[in-house]
Amino acid sequence: MNIGIIGLGLMGGSLAKALKKYYIAEKIYGYARSEKSKTEIEELNLVDELVDIKTIKEKCDLIVLAIPVDNIISMIPQFLDINEKTTIMDLGSTKEFIIENVPSSIRKNFIAAHPMTGTEKSGPKAAIDDLYEGKTVVLCNLEDNDNLHVNRAFKIFQEIGMRIVVMDANEHDVHACYMSHLPHAISFSLANTVMSREDPKSIIALAAGGFKDMSRVAKSSPKMWSDIFKQNRKNLLNAIDQFEIQMKEVRDMVENEKYEDLKKWMRKANSLHEIL
Amino acid sequence: MNIGIIGLGLMGGSLAKALKKYYIAEKIYGYARSEKSKTEIEELNLVDELVDIKTIKEKCDLIVLAIPVDNIISMIPQFLDINEKTTIMDLGSTKEFIIENVPSSIRKNFIAAHPMTGTEKSGPKAAIDDLYEGKTVVLCNLEDNDNLHVNRAFKIFQEIGMRIVVMDANEHDVHACYMSHLPHAISFSLANTVMSREDPKSIIALAAGGFKDMSRVAKSSPKMWSDIFKQNRKNLLNAIDQFEIQMKEVRDMVENEKYEDLKKWMRKANSLHEIL
Numbered sequence: 001m002n003i004g005i006i007g008l009g010l011m012g013g014s015l016a017k018a019l020k021k022y023y024i025a026e027k028i029y030g031y032a033r034s035e036k037s038k039t040e041i042e043e044l045n046l047v048d049e050l051v052d053i054k055t056i057k058e059k060c061d062l063i064v065l066a067i068p069v070d071n072i073i074s075m076i077p078q079f080l081d082i083n084e085k086t087t088i089m090d091l092g093s094t095k096e097f098i099i100e101n102v103p104s105s106i107r108k109n110f111i112a113a114h115p116m117t118g119t120e121k122s123g124p125k126a127a128i129d130d131l132y133e134g135k136t137v138v139l140c141n142l143e144d145n146d147n148l149h150v151n152r153a154f155k156i157f158q159e160i161g162m163r164i165v166v167m168d169a170n171e172h173d174v175h176a177c178y179m180s181h182l183p184h185a186i187s188f189s190l191a192n193t194v195m196s197r198e199d200p201k202s203i204i205a206l207a208a209g210g211f212k213d214m215s216r217v218a219k220s221s222p223k224m225w226s227d228i229f230k231q232n233r234k235n236l237l238n239a240i241d242q243f244e245i246q247m248k249e250v251r252d253m254v255e256n257e258k259y260e261d262l263k264k265w266m267r268k269a270n271s272l273h274e275i276l
Numbered sequence: 277m278n279i280g281i282i283g284l285g286l287m288g289g290s291l292a293k294a295l296k297k298y299y300i301a302e303k304i305y306g307y308a309r310s311e312k313s314k315t316e317i318e319e320l321n322l323v324d325e326l327v328d329i330k331t332i333k334e335k336c337d338l339i340v341l342a343i344p345v346d347n348i349i350s351m352i353p354q355f356l357d358i359n360e361k362t363t364i365m366d367l368g369s370t371k372e373f374i375i376e377n378v379p380s381s382i383r384k385n386f387i388a389a390h391p392m393t394g395t396e397k398s399g400p401k402a403a404i405d406d407l408y409e410g411k412t413v414v415l416c417n418l419e420d421n422d423n424l425h426v427n428r429a430f431k432i433f434q435e436i437g438m439r440i441v442v443m444d445a446n447e448h449d450v451h452a453c454y455m456s457h458l459p460h461a462i463s464f465s466l467a468n469t470v471m472s473r474e475d476p477k478s479i480i481a482l483a484a485g486g487f488k489d490m491s492r493v494a495k496s497s498p499k500m501w502s503d504i505f506k507q508n509r510k511n512l513l514n515a516i517d518q519f520e521i522q523m524k525e526v527r528d529m530v531e532n533e534k535y536e537d538l539k540k541w542m543r544k545a546n547s548l549h550e551i552l
Contacts, residue, residue, distance in 0.1 A: 116484040136481055165481050175478050178470050183486040186466060189522035191545035194454050197518055200551045202451050205412055205441050207552055208392040210459040213489040219549050222542035226535045233530055240527045242473055246465035247523070251516045254509055259502045266498035269467035273495050275476045276483055 001152075004029040004056035004063045006075065008041045010118060011091050012066030013127025016046045018160040021129050029056050032124075040124040053078055057086070062152060065090040070227040073101050080106060087149040089113050093176060094231040095140045095169035111153045112140040112169060114176065115162065120219040133161040138176075140169040177235040182243060184217050184225055185236065191218035277428075280305040280332035280339045282351065284317045286394060287367050288342030289403025292322045294436040297405050305332050308400075316400040329354055333362070338428060341366040346503040349377050356382060363425040365389050369452060370507040371416045371445040387429045388416040388445060390452065391438065396495040409437040414452075416445040453511040458519060460493050460501055461512065467494035 003025040005012045012030075019025045030047030032038050038050055056063055057079070065072050069092040079088055080103060089111040092098055102110045117135035119126065137157045142150050157164055167175075194203065194211070229236055253262040279301040281288045288306075295301045306323030308314050314326055332339055333355070341348050345368040355364055356379060365387040368374055378386045393411040395402060413433045418426050433440055443451075470479065470487070505512055529538040 116482055118484065118486075135484070138482070163481075175474065175482050178474050179479070179482045179487045180484055182469070183466060183490045185526050186462060186523070187486070187490060188542055188545040189519060189526055190459060190462060191548045192522045192541065193458070193515070193519045195544070195548060197515075198451065198454050203455070203548075203551050205439075206392055206414070206451050206455045208394065208411070208456055210394075210463070210493045211455045212552060213492055214459045214463060215548055215552070216489055217486045218542075218545040220542075220546075222539040222546065225542060226538045229530050229538060230533070230535055233533070236530055237527065239469070239473075240523065240530075243465060243469045244520075244523065244527075246468045247462070247516065247520065250461050250465055251513065251520075254505050254512055254516075257506070257509070259506055262502045262505060263498040265468065266464055266494075266496075266501060268471070269464040269494040270496075270498065272467045272471060272479075272491055275479050276488060276491070 001025055001061045002027045002029065002059050004031065004051075004060035005047065006031045006053070006056070006063065006065050007067035007071075008032055008037065008046050008127070009066065009123050010121055010126040010131070011115070012064065013041070013044070013046050013124045014129065014131035015064060015066060015091075015160075017127055017129035018132050019156075022159050024156060024159050027059075029060055031056055037124055044124055044127065046124060046127060057082055060086065062087045062089065062156070065092075068092075068221075068224045068227045069094050069098065069231050072098055076101060076103070082106060082109060084109065084146075085148065087111060087152050089153060091115055092231075093180065093228045095138075095172045095176075097231040099141055099144075099169050107144050108146040109149055111142075111145060111149055113153065113157075114138045114140070114172065115157075116176075116180070120217050122221040122224065132157075135162055136165055137162045138165050138167050138172050140167055140172050142166055173232050174235050177232055177239045181228060181232055181236050182239040184220060185229070185240060186243065187215055187218040188225075191215045277301055277337045278303045278305065278335050280307065280336035281323065282307045282329070282332070282339065282341050283343035283347075284308055284313065284322050284403070285342065285399050286397055286402040286407070287391070288340065289317070289320070289322050289400045290405065290407035291340060291342060291367075291436075293403055293405035294408050295432075298435050300432060300435050303335075305336055307332055313400055320400055320403065322400060322403060333358055336362065338363045338365065338432070341368075344368075344497075344500045344503045345370050345374065345507050348374055352377060352379070358382060358385060360385065360422075361424065363387060363428050365429060367391055369456065369504045371414075371448045371452075373507040375417055375420075375445050383420050384422040385425055387418075387421060387425055389429065389433075390414045390416070390448065391433075392452075392456070396493050398497040398500065408433075410439075412439045412441055414441050414443050414448050416443055416448050418442055449508050449511050453508055453515045457504060457508055457512050458515040460496065461505070461516060462519065463491055463494040464501075467491045
């Protein structure tokens with residue numbers, strides 16, 4: 001099987017590395033837009049050959065879109081003429097809006113996947129060969145896909161060591177919002193709060209585990225994340241409102257010195273222990 | 277030098293382990309209140325001998341209070357009769373309120389220290405021998421202490437591999453609030469938000485790096501953290517207000533679809549890269 005990867009940053013580059021590691025593809029073709037990325041991809045030897053979209057469509061059994069979610073939407077028209085045996089798959093963090101934008105003529109070929117993994121880094125140099133191992137990938141609305149394409153997706157994700165969860169796109173977007181998009185919004189806010197109030201010297205001197213962990217994802221790509229916030233806008237606004245209820249609650253308990261209530265509220269949060 | 281440690285949970289137990297690892301104390305005495313803790317401390321062999329407070333005062337050159345910040349306040353009266361050559365030191369996460377509560381008769385002996393380290397775990401079993409290594413300890417208002425005690429504190433923290441930062445207690449409480457207390461309040465809020473909206477099955481299936489990292493400290497001890505929130509109440513309320521300005525900003529940008537502004541705001545958060 002020949003596999004083409006559009007975009008070879010953290011997600012696409014790591015996929016290329018995993019496919020190589022497990023000898024899954026006969027040949028891996030890659031496509032990147034910028035000259036800087038192309039140079040890095042070649043230096044890192046991420047793919048067998050960097051080609052244009054036309055060649056990818058001709059040569060590949062599976063084409064993976066590993067680009068920001070808005071770019072997925074704008075690229076779809078270029079794949080309207082793919083062969084019915086060619087699988088096309090996106091790895092975006094939002095699913096409903098993307099699926100709505102896949103024309104019915106290629107809907108059977110189009111696998112909507114979201115690997116729940118990542119780091120705060122981006123670009124070809126961020127690619128690592130074990131990004132996907134032991135992690136979960138969510139596949140959405142598979143009832144719209146042909147079996148050939150579903151089986152291909154299952155096979156590949158299993159071979160690179162992922163747990164597969166199948167779910168409705170709408171449901172996915174709500175869960176991904178609480179488990180990933182909301183935490184990112186909070187982390188960006190925390191980082192901006194601290195940087196507006198604290199000088200770099202104190203930050204470096206006093207950053208302990210808590211802040212370091214909680215601000216890590218605030219280093220993530222603005223292009224990637226503003227696209228995600230845009231495509232999952234309604235769910236994100238809801239999730240922020242839910243989070244703000246909790247922030248108001250802790251503020252009120254501290255302001256009104258209700259420390260027994262505060263302990264009870266913290267104990268509720270502690271029960272996460274039993275889950276994660 | 278004999279060292280006595282009051283409270284042998286994460287902080288005190290880890291200190292005992294570090295002191296043993298580097299052969300710093302001739303003998304380590306310990307004090308714990310509950311029978312359960314005493315059994316665990318003995319099983320883990322954390323100290324040379326578990327004794328009462330009276331024995332600790334008689335035998336030790338340095339007495340370390342490694343207990344929740346409200347318990348530090350309530351224990352201070354038991355140390356009013358210590359010898360002028362005995363150092364007493366607390367490891368609490370707040371400093372101003374504690375120093376205000378140290379009577380002038382023992383103020384020269386009392387070293388106010390805050391090691392900026394920890395994990396979400398608590399109790400004797402949480403103790404690890406490298407908790408302090410490479411981390412920062414803040415020492416406050418040293419101008420009120422006798423040199424004997426200051427030198428002792430410096431020597432010990434250096435020997436267990438810590439970076440020492442000296443600072444005014446008031447200044448410490450503001451920094452510790454932004455770098456540690458606010459992140460904890462946010463993490464508890466995020467955990468409670470997710471647990472009120474998501475079922476355990478989805479949490480375990482979909483928890484990726486972002487949420488896992490950001491909810492980790494929400495597993496911390498409610499007793500310890502409600503005490504800290506109480507003692508640093510004014511700074512925490514301010515810090516929450518500052519954070520809420522950022523949360524409101526991101527919500528407004530998403531609601532009003534100002535994605536260019538959103539990217540700019542995210543890029544500001546990205547600059548944390550250059551510091552941490």
